[in-house]
Amino acid sequence: MDPPKSNDAPRQVDSPKPADPVHAQPKLRARLSKSGKVLIVLAVLFVAVIGVLYHYIVSGGMIARQKPAAVETFIANWLVDLSIPNDVKGLKNPLSSSPGGADAAAGRELYQKNCQACHGYDGSGKTEAGLGLFPPPLDLSHAAIVKRKRTDGELFYFIRNGVRNTAMPGWQMPEQQTWQLVSYIRNLPLTVSVDGQAAAGNVAFAGVAHYTGSTSCKTCHSDLYERWSKTPMANVVRDPREHPDAIIPDLSKPDPLVKFTVDDVALVYGSIWKQRYFKKVGDDYFVLPAQWDVTHKKWKPYVVKDDWWVAHYPPDNFQRPTSTLCDGCHSVNYNVQNKTVTEWNVGCERCHGPGSEHVKQPTSSNIVNSARLGYVPANDACIQCHSQGRPLENPIAGKYYDWPVGYDVTKKLSDYWSLEEHKLGETSFTHFADGTAHKNRMQGNDFVQSLMYTHGVTCFTCHEVHGTEYNANLRKPANVLCLDCHGPSSPNGPHAPTIAQHTHHKPDSAGNECISCHMPKIAQTLGDVNVRSHTFRFVTAAMSESLKIPNACNVCHTDKSTKWATDALTTWTDRSPWRMGK
Template sequence: MLRFSILIMLILSLELSASEKAQPKSNASCIGCHQPEAGHWQQSDHAKAMAIATEANVLGDFSSVDIKHYSQKAHFHRKSGKYFADISYDKTEKQQGKAKQSFEVKYSFGHYPLQQYLVETGKGKLQVLPFAWDSRPKTQGGQRWYHNYQNEEIAPNDRLHWRQPLQNWNGMCADCHSDGLKRHFSLNEQSFDTQWDNINVGCLSCHGDMSAHSQAQTTKSRSPSKLSLRDNPMHRDDKGVWKRKVEEKVATWHGEPRDNRFMETCFACHSLRSPLTDGIEAQKPFLDQFSPRFINAPSYYPDGQIKEEVYVYGSFMQSKMQAAGVNCLDCHDSHTMKLKAEGNNLCLQCHSPAHFNTQEHLHHKAGTAGSQCVDCHMPQTRYMGVDDRRDHSFSIPRPTLSKQTSSPNACNRCHQDKDSSWAAAQLKDWFGGEKQLAPNQLALISLRAGEAISPIAHTKIIDDTSIAAIIRASAIELLPMTHDTANVSWYQSLLTSSEPLIRLAAAEQGYLLPDNIRAQVLSPLLNDPLRSVRVAAARTLSADTKLKATQELTFSNEVSSWRGEGRLNLALQHLAIGQWEKAETQLIASIATDPYFDPSYINLADIYRATGQTSKANNTFKEGLLHNPNSSGLHYGLGLHLIRAKDYLAAEKYLENAATLAPQNVQYQYVYLVALDHNGKTTDALDYLKRYFSSYPAHPQLIDTGISFARKQGHLSMLNYLQQLKNTK
């Protein structure tokens, strides 16, 4: 059962572990000695991260309110002091008239700019309701209920539906909203026994286990341990200071090198990452508990700006601020988490007002949009319908990149009636042009945007130590785009890098090493100091199941097996060592757990193909498409399956669907073109290719395919067009 916390009044209103006597890991023991800090913390988002659904905590209107989103309806009301949400659907063919269900709201989740609500759905699972409360002021459009996906209908057969795993609190959200949380997911029962120390984010999440410190203070003995991870700046004065001479534009750090490792505690939650363990421990390094997402599509734009909900880690780690030694607490108060100064004054702590806070630099009237540093250098992206979050890469607006790639720019985010050429002209008029990026950075942006670069150009990006480690690691992740195999001696330098992110990315892409030497070269990383690197090496090597690294890999997959990805990864582990039946079992379980996760169907069908069970493979693809009709991977897989069955005309239809659904997937485009040619539709293939090149980058493989087809057809105008494209590459 969920071990929840009860409300205890102790100097401040703190929600602590349910117990007659305060446990060593509760916040209560901190309050007596640290009342000012506790008072500041009480103002923070951390303190309001999660709470029991009481009148003091629930912000939403439950006074018999009705709301409708497409065919989904909700009725919010109270009964006997408790809060309820009744969810129902119109009787449409899509929804099949699902009956109304009433759920008691157990917890509030967050507080501003929105508050979500959690309900129990069995087996220890808490799910996030599909409607949230907009807690912004009414003048800003708030004080209303709204659907989490405002602009689209989320049907019960959608993976984003609120009853599906991706809306599960235990797995998706819980560890970052409560102290000391453990999911306790049961693989066999497919259930949770989630527990926590404190219901919200308190002292424990940042300072670690304080029991020894608390006991030492109580007995007036010397504390045997520090308050937190690695004697960090959160608990001592830095032996240095930011200084700026009058004539200097930007301050620099003077003194001993800063120890900013404490930020790893922040990154544990303020990052897009995959968990390797159950729960978070402040004493452990970030990469010993998580494997982070690198700065590539689909989560980021080609220039590294945030696109999807990626939080802060990836952005900040690529920034000049991070490289200069800036840390979170230079801008944010350590307990309220609020900014230390208002407006441009925050930036002017280090940046010269005489240079940066002037009309000559801002080019926007004071007090208007565009006059704040953050408007241009930390543009906002809205998530969850109402939550505006700033990009922490502290980038410079580059409209020319917007012309070349899908990356937005700060100018046109505001001036939406203008184009990027106008914005570029403005910057040229004001500053003489945009500040140019280094060639290696431009090459990486081109690669991310789908443009072809040479293998040598790619390795130069990775070897460029002037670029942030996370950017270089992101380039390593993209090596398969330019390399079939990697040079062994060069790759060894990556595997032995002092930068953990470089080792991690290299371990993940280690299959690029030749088969006969891969194990020898990668094996040392099975004993890397950091768990993320060990796990990546174990996955790449399909290492001995008795090894610690392999056991860590298995555990990381098991703790995520409440969703399809975890079961799929367990299946891939079994496949790597020839355990076909165990892999099949995991994939069938994955489909049962997460039926709208298409990779499970694709991999299960592949097992059936490899074992000669053709009929089962066909049925698996059909079942997958029944649940996931817009899956490009399933259409592509079924197309290949039909080609193997020599049903070429039927295959063409599914390959066309795949190419249409995933237009930037070059492989899908290529195979569809070949299918058209095979079916005697070479002219159609050339027509398709010309339409395709009018909207998407002209990939060399597709150009060469088109040239071959044009020669075959004697289509001279098309041949000339394609040759010109080839010559511009």
């Protein structure tokens, strides 16, 4: 029986067409050709990289003595930063970071014992051990910490955990000691580069910016401004009409030396060792003939007879204007043509340069920060006024100046100023026979002779010009400050177990102060009032005999002879007899 018929036509299923070998092969070959080219390029790159690495390795790339390339350093720093957990970065030090505090002091001992050999006394890593390591020790210097914005948590993390494949171990110490180390690292001595000097004369904004005055800094730097405003630097010169308390002595009390009244005093200069009084005549100021001895609380005559410029001026004080002899250092932006200033006193721009560009757009590139300069221009910011010297061009418009006319911190001081010369072996108004300063305002003349100067130590390593609670605006108490870089565990010495054993004086005595022996008060400022030397040399009693220079021992032991001092020093068996004069 036949099957029923359907009206629907049977469906035809299309069978796949056989591949056309003629058309398919070129496409396949094209894909294979493209992949082959990529593989060839990758292979060539791989061989090239291997070749570069091989050449790098065989040419000394794996030795620590060779300085790494900038790319290698960048990658290493990036990987180290990447390894720090985010939750650690925000940790705050629970301990005090006060420079003179107990935690920072404890941290200093830990640092000198465990860290200083590689990281150096200032954290820069420029030590015999540190310079031989790769990767180099983490730069803990003040400038590096600020630049990389290292947080307390990051420093804690590095100390606690170390850095793999480097010489930095993970220190197994209690948490409190780790934080004490962080406290001290925040207070490491401020030093600057002694190689590859950054020149102040290369400042990009020099010639564009103008002076604005210290008050323009107050908005952003209120804490620094408030501290600075209370320092002697901010109060060198004061107007008694604005500051009735500026005049220290009572001018209403008669004295044969005082021939002037309060009404004659336009400006008051000084308040620490001496105070002088300026009278305004026309557009200039002149020093009145009596000055106040702050130490002895008595009047003394003001007469200058020995300075180099005396030969170029009449003996009458009222023919010796302060514009040529004083005002350039007691103000900001003194104009010798019209005798105007941006402000009196040592204002912010005296040390940081003209600030108008920085006020408009605050960046680190349009203001001078001495910590970013080399040690010469960094110290020149202070030496410009704390030194005895002469302008290279003198006279200027027929007048002889006693300050570096034309210089500001965006320039090189040596292009404008020459330090007072001295002939070794001669004692002069300015120098003792060994070259140490004989008079005040010569800290710079002293300091440039010191070993500290040549090792990158700066004035601001020890002094905080914005103001501190310590004498002379030191960053820390004197002995604490010295022990940052010196001490039993330091290559700088002294190597006695304690300071008392080094000084041979009782722990709480004046003789146990580092500055008593290494910074004796021998530079005369007024009568028998002296200020501290800044060469940091230990002047022995034997040197007093041969060179007629005051020695550290007899400055304190005034009732004793130099022979007594020499005999006493020779009993110190930890000292070389050749240095002590025997």
